Amino acid sequence: MSRQAYRAALLHAVDDPSVVPADEAIVAHDDGLLLVEDGHVAAFGDWAERGPTLSADVELTELPGQLIIPGFIDAHTHYPQTDVMAAWGSQLLDWLNNHTFPAELAFADRGHADEAAGFFLDQLLRNGTTSALVFCTVHKASVEALFEAALARNMRLVAGKVLMDRGAPAGLLDTVETGRADTEALIRAWQGRGRLGYAVTPRFAVTSSDEQLAMAGAVAAAHPEVLIHTHLSENLAEIDRVAELFPGAKDYLDVYAQHGLVTSRSVFAHCVHASEDSLKRMAAAGASAAFCPSSNLLLGSGLFSLRQACRCGVNVALGTDVGAGSSFSQLAMMGEAYKVGQLAGEPLDPFQAFYAATLAGARALRLDDRIGNLAPGKEADFLVIDPAATPLLARRTAAARNWRERLFALSLLADDRAIARTFVAGSCAHKRTG
CATH class of the missing domain: 2.30.40.10 (Urease, subunit C, domain 1)
Incomplete structure (x- = not known):
């Protein structure tokens, strides 16, 4: 021993x-x-x-x-966006088109994905992050590259292939059928291997059809060991676009709920503009929110109310949201969260910030029995x-x-x-x- x-x-x-x-x-x-x-x-x-x-x-x-x-446990980040950190731009939807999508196209090249994955994980460790919930790209190989690099480092990591079948460049789109096939193959190959876990990962409602969201919910239901990871109510223009695309939904959260994606295994990034009713429904389902103060400030998305979310019973963990987030450091995110709270008139207790960067992240990842x-x-x-x-x-x-x-x-x-x-x-x- x-x-x-x-x-x-x-x-x-x-x-x-x-x-x-x-x-x-x-x-x-x-x-x-x-x-x-x-x-x-x-x-x-x-x-x-x-x-x-x-x-x-x-x-x-x-x-x-x-x-x-x-x-530290990073509850929301994007390894393919490392190279667009500190990119000048406007708000979310334009930023995706001008910076994120062009960067993610490069991950069709496995060699590029391998190099980026190794650099990303080394930066996490350098900044004290030992576990993370990570977006990859639509490319199956981007997930394989990250998992292989994490396995070599013995990190406890959860990640998933992005699902997008509309609203993005052709090189970043899959279909309902290919998205399901890739997702299920990745779950079989990687879930529970070493210290790795899988997350079903529709990017957000804007880039997935009803059919793809329904498929994501069905795959998650068939694999109760995996997480669900997506974005929710980050930006006002995004919220308006979701309302246009899903006129039958009560609100943004309801789009996911209608497709079986609001569960105790769900982690919703941002939730900046989520209503109190939405937050209470999240809490009732046992879903978690990932508070990403750095990217919310850089993209001008708004001021997340940690106090309101906690009052509604939602587990809130900190995320860096690299690359709109400007640092890999959860210490830095604790400081940024305090500044957001100050602007909202809600001073953040450092102990609450520390909890959000550690145990709350473990609870969001359903790993608090281990980390x-x-x-x-x-x-x-x-x-x-x-x-x-x-x-x-x-x-x-x-x-x-x-x-x-x-x-x-x-x-x-x-x-x-x-x-x-x-x-x-x-x-x-x-x-x-x-």
């Missing part, structure tokens, strides 16, 4: 701070012990209590002044954070009076330099150099 112990400050979430008091939802130890056995957490607690119980054969790594937290915090028995995906990675960060975190202030400083001032090490299933997958 492989056993490693780490002594450092420890922090994780055990519940949603919007549901239970923060001092119950967030557990921290200024001087703690994390014990890892064969890639799983064996112990998490106070050093003074647990340190003396370590046996002599356990390898101990002392990390004075550093912080161990769970690996999301460092409870004993969970897979040992964790980060070593260096609060002194830059002179400014060191100065500010040293002055922090409590954990809430430390987290907030990290979310506003830290970048990938603060990720000293990233561990995947107990093995170091990234170590900062320099």
